[in-house]
Amino acid sequence: MRLALLGAPxxxxxxxxxxxERSFGWPQISTxxxxxxxxxxxxxxxxxxARLMDQGMLVPDEVVNAIVRKRLSAEDVKxxxxxxxxxxxxxxxxxxxxxxxxxxxxxQLSIDKxxxxxxxxxxxxxxLCGSMxxxxxxxxxxAGSCDRCGGSxxxxxxxxxxxVLRRLEVYERxxxxxxxxxDQKGVLVELRTGTAGPEEVFQELxxxxxxxxxxxxxxxxxx
Numbered sequence: 001m002r003l004a005l006l007g008a009p010x011x012x013x014x015x016x017x018x019x020x021e022r023s024f025g026w027p028q029i030s031t032x033x034x035x036x037x038x039x040x041x042x043x044x045x046x047x048x049x050a051r052l053m054d055q056g057m058l059v060p061d062e063v064v065n066a067i068v069r070k071r072l073s074a075e076d077v078k079x080x081x082x083x084x085x086x087x088x089x090x091x092x093x094x095x096x097x098x099x100x101x102x103x104x105x106x107x108q109l110s111i112d113k114x115x116x117x118x119x120x121x122x123x124x125x126x127x128l129c130g131s132m133x134x135x136x137x138x139x140x141x142x143a144g145s146c147d148r149c150g151g152s153x154x155x156x157x158x159x160x161x162x163x164v165l166r167r168l169e170v171y172e173r174x175x176x177x178x179x180x181x182x183d184q185k186g187v188l189v190e191l192r193t194g195t196a197g198p199e200e201v202f203q204e205l206x207x208x209x210x211x212x213x214x215x216x217x218x219x220x221x222x223x
Contacts, residue, residue: 001026001080001104001105001209001212002080002081002083002101002102002103002104002105003020003026003080003081003082003083003103003104003105003106003107003209004082004083004086004087004103004105004106004107004182005017005082005083005084005106005107005109006106006107006108006109006175006178006179006182006188007108007109007110007111008111008113008116008168008171008172008175009116009120009164009167009168009171010111010116010117010119010120010123010164011109011110011111011116011193012109012111012119012193012198012201013084013085013109014028014030014032014084014085014130014132015132015198016109016198016201016202016205017030017082017083017084018131018132019198019199019202019205020082020202020205020206020209021082023202023206024080024209025079025080026079026080026081026082027076027077027081027082028081028082028084029068029071029072029077029081029082029083029084029086030084030085030130031059031064031067031068031084031085031086031088032084032085033130034067034071035049035053035059035067036130045063045067048063049063054163055163055166056163056164056165056166056167056169056170057166057170058088058089058170058174061089061091061092061095064086064088064092065092065095065096068086068096069099072099072101083103087178088174088175088178089174089175089177089178090177090178090181093178093181093182103182103187104187105187105189105209105212106178106182106187106188106189107188107189107190107191107205107208108179108188108189108190108191109191109193109201110190110191110192110193111192111193111194112194113168115194115195116168117164117165117168119134119137120164121164122134122135122136122137123135123155123156124140124153124154124155125153125154125155125156126146126148126149126151126152126153127151127152127153127154128146128149128150128151128152129146129148129149129151131146131147131148131149133146133147133153137197138197138198140153189208191204191205191208
């Protein structure tokens with residue numbers, strides 16, 4: 001399946017994409033992770049992406065589209081993939097459709113703004129593997145250490161209060177129109193997460209995926 005997850009920053013896209021990858025075997029395609037790798041490697045794209053992301057701004061469509069096309073040409077996505085953080089604008093969605101790799105199903109993760117801000121404020125990300133935790137809702141077993149790989153957990157610079165508000169404003173202006181775009185195509189499903197935990201949300205998401213394609217063979221990924 002070609003699956004895309006939509007939702008404001010903090011809605012749980014990254015967490016759910018990782019759970020889908022782990023359970024169904026479809027690679028998670030995260031533009032955020034790709035750019036953070038570029039930033040870590042000190043590339044020119046990484047430097048420009050860091051400047052924009054620290055201000056809560058979006059990276060230009062042409063740069064994002066090129067990076068995603070390169071990633072979707074890899075062999076491991078032939079069984080399907082789950083897009084996390086892409087597309088973020090209607091032009092990006094149109095470019096993806098034009099490539100023949102548009103999503104067959106788009107799940108919108110909906111959550112109230114106040115809950116979003118609370119979630120993002122306590123979010124912790126592993127500096128090595130990218131696994132995500134939360135100071136109160138999903139704390140690691142050992143403070144400051146990733147459960148999966150032992151890497152150090154940090155709050156991302158773009159999760160600061162002022163940057164979060166700018167990111168939400170950018171989302172409403174540039175990304176929210178994707179809901180109408182995919183709704184018109186008949187591939188959009190809304191999933192309200194509320195205060196449910198990640199595993200609860202995933203159970204509902206997994207049921208939705210299986211109901212959409214009951215004959216598929218799930219390829220559960222080994223831990």
